[in-house]
Amino acid sequence: MPEETLPDQIANQLRRDILRGKLAPGAQVKERDNAAEMGVSRTPMREAIRILAKEGLVVLRPARSPVVAQLTLDEVADNIEVLTTLELMSARLAVDRASEAQIEEIVEIQNRMERLYDDIDMIDVFELDMEFHKAIVRAANNPVLVEAHGSVLSRLWRARYLSASRKRSRDRVLAQHNGIVEGLQTRDKALLHGYLSNHLEHLLINVQDFFEHANDGPDTPASPTSAA
Structure with a gap:
């Protein structure tokens, strides 16, 4: 790199x-x-x-x-819709195209996140979570997908981070990540799609929650949470 x-x-x-x-x-x-x-x-x-x-x-x-910049809820929701499509497509392609080394990289990121989750800064947890998702897209081995995903993901960076601060969802997120990893390791498209789609559905729920309660208090929680 x-x-x-x-x-x-x-x-x-x-x-x-x-x-x-x-x-x-x-x-x-x-x-x-x-x-x-x-x-x-x-x-x-x-x-x-x-x-x-x-x-x-x-x-x-x-x-x-x-x-x-400050996006509206409608703008964020539109971006999440596109992001979800890109990530699900990437995961499906990764099952067929990812090398063992690429899958191992995804496993390593997840293991690191699980190991460090409770001990590192919230932003570091968030960035590990985003790196997990980007690694899956890279494993599709389609540069156009990588570029499109990176563009949409960057526009959602702050919205994802702030929505995460509203939800303490550590166990759910780690379980979903582990399910996604299992789907990739076994090359099981149905298993992978189920875990990833459920994971991404919570992103929109969290974002809607953040916008609904944006004026209730501080954005940042006392302890790390996940981004999706």
Whole structure:
């Protein structure tokens, strides 16, 4: 895996700031201030902001500071609909096309998530969960699918993270992940589809719950939860 460039590293930090709410929806992302805070020049900061804009996390504005994007429930639901279709298609293709090494990578990510779930930062749990889903898509061995999935997933990053903070669903999520892994290891399309579709259904339920109770209190829970 290639080393991250400085703009990539900055984008990762800004992405985490958006997830945590340090950069809230509608907030300006000031190039100069953020560059000074991180101790970097404005050039890689500008590139990092462009990365986030391409992902849909930030909205660029002519002659003004970009702002953190805020999707509506309808927009999020539309993206989840497409994401679900892409992930189910990828899983079906992965049963036929995935190498043993690719399946082993998915197993390793799940084992790491299960092992560390209670001991690491909530965002680290969330990122492991997202890496699990991305690895399944990669195992379909279709670059177009990978690109399309990455584009939709990035637009849902904050919505998935905040919806997760509403639901303490550790045991359910780990059980579903293990079922997905079993479906891949046994090359059983029906088993895999059942676990993955049920897993993704909870994503929309959690997002709807988040939007319904968005003004009830803090977004972030005291302990890690899952993203789907």
